[in-house]
Amino acid sequence: MIAVDQLRRTFQSKTGPVEAVRGVSFAVAAGEIVGFLGPNGAGKTTTQRMLSTLLTPTGGNATVAGCDLRKDPVGVRRKIGYVPQGGSTNPLASIVEELRTQAALHRVPRADAEARIDELLLSLDLQGLGARLTQTLSGSQRRRLDIALGLIHRPKLIFLDEPSTGLDPHSRANLWNHIRHLRDHDGATIVLTTHYLDEADALSDRILIMDHGQIVAEGSPQQLKRRISGDVVTFDVKDHQDAAKAVLGALAGVRDLSIVDSTVRAVVDQGSVDALPLMRALDAAGIPVAAMKVTQPSLDDVFLTLTGRSLRDSDTAASSAAAAPGAN
Amino acid sequence: MLHDTLTTFRYQMRLLLREPIWIAIALFQPLLYLALFAPLLKPLVEAQAAQGAQGGFPTGDAWQIFVPGLLIQLGIFGSMFVGFSLIAEIRSGVIERMRVTPASRLGLLLGRVMRDTVVLLLQASLLTGVAVIFGLRVPVTGALITIVIVGLLGVSLSALSYAAGMWLKSEDALAPLLNMVSVPVLLLSGILLPMTLAPKWLRTLSAANPFRHVVDAARVAFLGNTGDEALLWGLLSAVLLAVGGVVVANRVFQRESA
Ligand SMILES: Nc1ncnc2c1ncn2[C@@H]1O[C@H](COP(=O)(O)OP(=O)(O)O)[C@@H](O)[C@H]1O
Numbered sequence: 001m002i003a004v005d006q007l008r009r010t011f012q013s014k015t016g017p018v019e020a021v022r023g024v025s026f027a028v029a030a031g032e033i034v035g036f037l038g039p040n041g042a043g044k045t046t047t048q049r050m051l052s053t054l055l056t057p058t059g060g061n062a063t064v065a066g067c068d069l070r071k072d073p074v075g076v077r078r079k080i081g082y083v084p085q086g087g088s089t090n091p092l093a094s095i096v097e098e099l100r101t102q103a104a105l106h107r108v109p110r111a112d113a114e115a116r117i118d119e120l121l122l123s124l125d126l127q128g129l130g131a132r133l134t135q136t137l138s139g140s141q142r143r144r145l146d147i148a149l150g151l152i153h154r155p156k157l158i159f160l161d162e163p164s165t166g167l168d169p170h171s172r173a174n175l176w177n178h179i180r181h182l183r184d185h186d187g188a189t190i191v192l193t194t195h196y197l198d199e200a201d202a203l204s205d206r207i208l209i210m211d212h213g214q215i216v217a218e219g220s221p222q223q224l225k226r227r228i229s230g231d232v233v234t235f236d237v238k239d240h241q242d243a244a245k246a247v248l249g250a251l252a253g254v255r256d257l258s259i260v261d262s263t264v265r266a267v268v269d270q271g272s273v274d275a276l277p278l279m280r281a282l283d284a285a286g287i288p289v290a291a292m293k294v295t296q297p298s299l300d301d302v303f304l305t306l307t308g309r310s311l312r313d314s315d316t317a318a319s320s321a322a323a324a325p326g327a328n
Numbered sequence: 329m330l331h332d333t334l335t336t337f338r339y340q341m342r343l344l345l346r347e348p349i350w351i352a353i354a355l356f357q358p359l360l361y362l363a364l365f366a367p368l369l370k371p372l373v374e375a376q377a378a379q380g381a382q383g384g385f386p387t388g389d390a391w392q393i394f395v396p397g398l399l400i401q402l403g404i405f406g407s408m409f410v411g412f413s414l415i416a417e418i419r420s421g422v423i424e425r426m427r428v429t430p431a432s433r434l435g436l437l438l439g440r441v442m443r444d445t446v447v448l449l450l451q452a453s454l455l456t457g458v459a460v461i462f463g464l465r466v467p468v469t470g471a472l473i474t475i476v477i478v479g480l481l482g483v484s485l486s487a488l489s490y491a492a493g494m495w496l497k498s499e500d501a502l503a504p505l506l507n508m509v510s511v512p513v514l515l516l517s518g519i520l521l522p523m524t525l526a527p528k529w530l531r532t533l534s535a536a537n538p539f540r541h542v543v544d545a546a547r548v549a550f551l552g553n554t555g556d557e558a559l560l561w562g563l564l565s566a567v568l569l570a571v572g573g574v575v576v577a578n579r580v581f582q583r584e585s586a
């Protein structure tokens with residue numbers, strides 16, 4: 001459904017060029033849900049905007065839904081649906097006006113459009129609101145309208161940029177079901193971006209982890225987690241992270257040490273057996289341990305191992321990276 | 329392309345009609361122009377007429393001289409600021425959403441231009457109609473030709489304003505650009521002050537201003553001199569401005585939105 005070869009995009013900004021996407025290559029098969037997971041600023045949106053013809057790549061090539069991205073952008077537009085990250089509605093337009101206009105621009109015949117609009121309003125929990133102006137909708141309702149607008153022409157390939165941002169937990173669960181339904185019943189292929197670990201984990205058949213404009217890992221959620229063989233042991237050591245890291249690093253069988261906030265994390269073969277000696281070593285070095293935890297590897301641990309940063313505090317990581325460009 | 333133009337036109341027209349204040353302003357604006365300008369300038373014209381035509385405005389009834397000027401001014405100011413609405417639409421993501429459809433970019437542009445032009449034509453007709461009630465005497469063909477010219481001017485300026493909006497993507501950048509452009513265009517067109525009073529270099533500059541020919545043509549049409557050469561030049565200028573504006577805007581709209 002999608003084949004991408006060394007796609008890249010550099011923006012010119014006042015402070016110099018910004019390499020938002022630095023040569024990504026991947027493929028998406030028909031009927032797959034592929035999730036791009038990465039912190040803010042990783043290049044997820046830029047990748048999607050290139051694949052949906054809104055941005056011209058500065059390098060590389062791609063075939064999207066059977067059409068060459070550069071030679072046949074109109075062909076691509078005919079076949080895809082795209083739900084942008086930051087909203088897509090006019091405050092003074094009503095729900096049906098937006099949907100009818102979008103249907104007309106996609107050349108959906110009038111009668112089909114009306115039936116499709118009713119169907120979408122029902123399945124996205126917007127029934128009875130058709131005449132409401134979008135400025136009177138709640139954030140969650142407006143987000144669901146964005147999604148309906150992207151689906152109006154029954155596209156076989158759907159790009160969703162941060163689809164559940166701004167949704168309440170109930171709508172979020174509904175949306176996840178809706179997305180699975182699109183794959184299972186309509187045979188749609190879905191490419192979504194998210195910076196939520198649980199969303200990527202729950203929804204994606206395959207995850208592409210993105211960081212600093214590059215894909216750093218790819219696989220099913222299970223495969224990715226299996227890349228970290230063993231268990232994750234986390235010690236809360238308050239202000240002694242560096243000392244604790246030094247102590248643990250000297251021990252045999254300890255891998256992938258990293259510091260997140262006041263904790264030090266280590267990967268070991270078998271948590272139930274190996275955690276205690278680590279605890280004793282910290283004790284012997286006089287480092288107070290406030291808490292200890294043994295867990296199965298999560299996607300966050302995968303990301304941490306790959307990049308040395310946690311996705312959970314990715315917002316601060318992204319902003320500090322933006323403040324000091326070039327820093328890794 | 330036509331389908332996309334009409335779809336966009338319908339959508340934009342609905343959005344406009346939803347703002348009652350805007351409608352009130354659109355209807356009130358031409359009347360305000362009339363009410364303020366005519367009494368102010370009437371004595372001046374009469375004084376000029378008494379001296380003969382050599383130094384000032386062309387001869388004719390005050391209404392016949394100022395109504396065409398007001399119409400052109402309406403055309404300029406009614407269309408020049410539409411780019412702001414486009415920037416708001418870019419910001420809300422509406423433009424991007426429409427650009428991922430197979431819809432023609434030219435259609436998305438022309439639908440918007442069409443809305444502005446329809447509104448402008450209604451305003452221009454209203455202004456002329458009310459002026460007739462006040463005492464303007466104008467041949468019907470002359471009035472129609474002038475309104476057509478105003479419409480062409482509207483097409484040109486609204487397309488260019490959208491192009492500027494699409495290009496700059498920021499209100500803070502668009503406002504100074506429009507200010508910078510509007511004053512010289514207005515002065516050199518001879519709408520406000522007669523160009524015959526100007527020194528030679530300014531007159532030469534003014535002759536190079538296509539808006540000037542448009543204004544002259546409108547005045548000639550209002551006097552009923554449909555055979556006058558100025559009318560031809562004015563119409564030609566207006567057509568060229570309209571086509572040029574759309575061509576430039578189309579180029580900007582075809583580009584990626586980055
Ligand atoms: N139009 C633009 N001009 C300049 N820089 C941009 C532009 N769009 C995105 N960027 C930069 O490109 C990088 C990637 O952004 P983006 O693709 O939006 O990331 P994500 O969606 O993963 O949060 C960021 O550093 C961002 O600041």
Ligand SMILES: [Mg+2]
Pocket residue numbers: 041044045046085161162193
């Ligand atoms: Mg993004």
